[in-house]
Amino acid sequence: MLERRTGIGLMLLVGVIALFLGWHFFSNSSSAGQWTVSDEGILDYIVSMPQYNLSPPEDDGNSTISTVQFQSRDAFMAALLRIPRSKSNGDEKKGTIPGIVLLPGATVSKEREQKLARHLADLGFASITLDQRNLGGIDPKADLQMFLKGEEPTEHKMVYDALAAGDILRSQPEIDPACIIYAGESNGGRFAIMACALDRSARGVLAISTCGYGTDAAIASAGEVDKNQVRFYRSIDPGTYLGRIAPRPLAMIHSRNDTIIPYQLAEQTYARGMQPKRLHTVGCSVHGYCAQMDEAIKEELKGMTVK
Numbered sequence: 001m002l003e004r005r006t007g008i009g010l011m012l013l014v015g016v017i018a019l020f021l022g023w024h025f026f027s028n029s030s031s032a033g034q035w036t037v038s039d040e041g042i043l044d045y046i047v048s049m050p051q052y053n054l055s056p057p058e059d060d061g062n063s064t065i066s067t068v069q070f071q072s073r074d075a076f077m078a079a080l081l082r083i084p085r086s087k088s089n090g091d092e093k094k095g096t097i098p099g100i101v102l103l104p105g106a107t108v109s110k111e112r113e114q115k116l117a118r119h120l121a122d123l124g125f126a127s128i129t130l131d132q133r134n135l136g137g138i139d140p141k142a143d144l145q146m147f148l149k150g151e152e153p154t155e156h157k158m159v160y161d162a163l164a165a166g167d168i169l170r171s172q173p174e175i176d177p178a179c180i181i182y183a184g185e186s187n188g189g190r191f192a193i194m195a196c197a198l199d200r201s202a203r204g205v206l207a208i209s210t211c212g213y214g215t216d217a218a219i220a221s222a223g224e225v226d227k228n229q230v231r232f233y234r235s236i237d238p239g240t241y242l243g244r245i246a247p248r249p250l251a252m253i254h255s256r257n258d259t260i261i262p263y264q265l266a267e268q269t270y271a272r273g274m275q276p277k278r279l280h281t282v283g284c285s286v287h288g289y290c291a292q293m294d295e296a297i298k299e300e301l302k303g304m305t306v307k
Contacts (some may be wrong), residue, residue: 002080035152035160039227041215041234042241043156045198047163049171054081063121065114068128070168072153078131079165080110083174084121098179098203098305101162101195102129105209105288106188108134116185116289123298125181128169133158136187140236147232153235159281162195166202179203181304185288186210186260189252190238196248197241201231204249204304206297209258209288210263212239239272246274249301253280253293260287 034046052070060082068079083097100120104113110129117127133154143153162182170177182205184192189210196205215237219230234240242250250273254266263281270279278300284290 001218023154029078033109035156037147037231037235039231039250040240041157041231041237042244043194043198043235045160045163047160047167048166052168056139056298057083063126065120068197070164070167070206073147074158075157075161075165076131077161078110079168080114080129081119081126081169081172082114082121082129083126084124085173087123096176097124097126097170097174098181098301099126099128099175100181100183100206100301101169101192102127103132103182103187103188103192103195104129104136104163105184107133107183108288109135113185118300119294119297121184123301125301126169126172126175128165130161130165132161132188134192138187138236140233144229144232144235147235148228152234154234158191159194159198162191163199165297166199178307179305181206181301184210192234193245194241195249197244202248204300205245206250206300207238207250207252208293209254209261209266210238210252210269211261212242212269213237214265214268215239239269242269242273247276249300250274250277251280251296251304251305252278253282253296253300255282255284255290255292256288257283257285263266 036044050070050072052068055067057064057066063082063084066081068081070077096292102117110131113129117129120127138155143155146153166180169175170180181203182192182196190205192205193207196202215233250269254263256263280296282292284292
């Protein structure tokens, strides 16, 4: 799985922020439309239940699957809704199934994410898997320029997309609306953390093979920077939102042999989270979900659904 196309790792982020020196733009973007960014860099949204089209469900082994189309901000979004069947009679349990908003990593389609979605269905969880904008790819420099001009950055819209998908999931008759979890791999894990922090009714977040950007550390080393640019970079860094997940659980799973995001970066992000939290370590030599993560996923999702 390829990580984000723009390479916004810690080293690059430090370099980008260094370019801020001497820039003196003013932005009133915090009041544009139905989104705000606080002085601390916390994104907030007024989320409206989107209109959506749902195809008739088709059998797919242990679950049914339907395509979902909905409008979110300025785009038409596509998703797959997977609902597990009851082991007792093969019918969906009305209003009792927990749901997961599942966000793939960069370049990964909703169809390619179905291996994990099927595993979640085996555990009794429904899921709505998004085709994220640009298939999860990001362009922080272009988004910064949009922000400074008072326009809504694409990365902010991607958080809104996840929140809208959560509302669609809650509206399904089979789903327990009080038991929604956000989960994601790699770049999708970043958006899952941010969406869970903003969705106060969510039960927790499961972040696989991901990390924050270390924005605050980079800012501290860069010296004086423009406050509006700082607000933007904080607003897209999942590390900014970690304190808002508690008292819901933060669960992270990472391989010591991750081929894209070094394990040490996951440890740094995890250290910024508040209890309850857990970091599970596996040894597979891939980036993203692998079968060695199954037990940790089962354990953490079970804990998030206990009322």
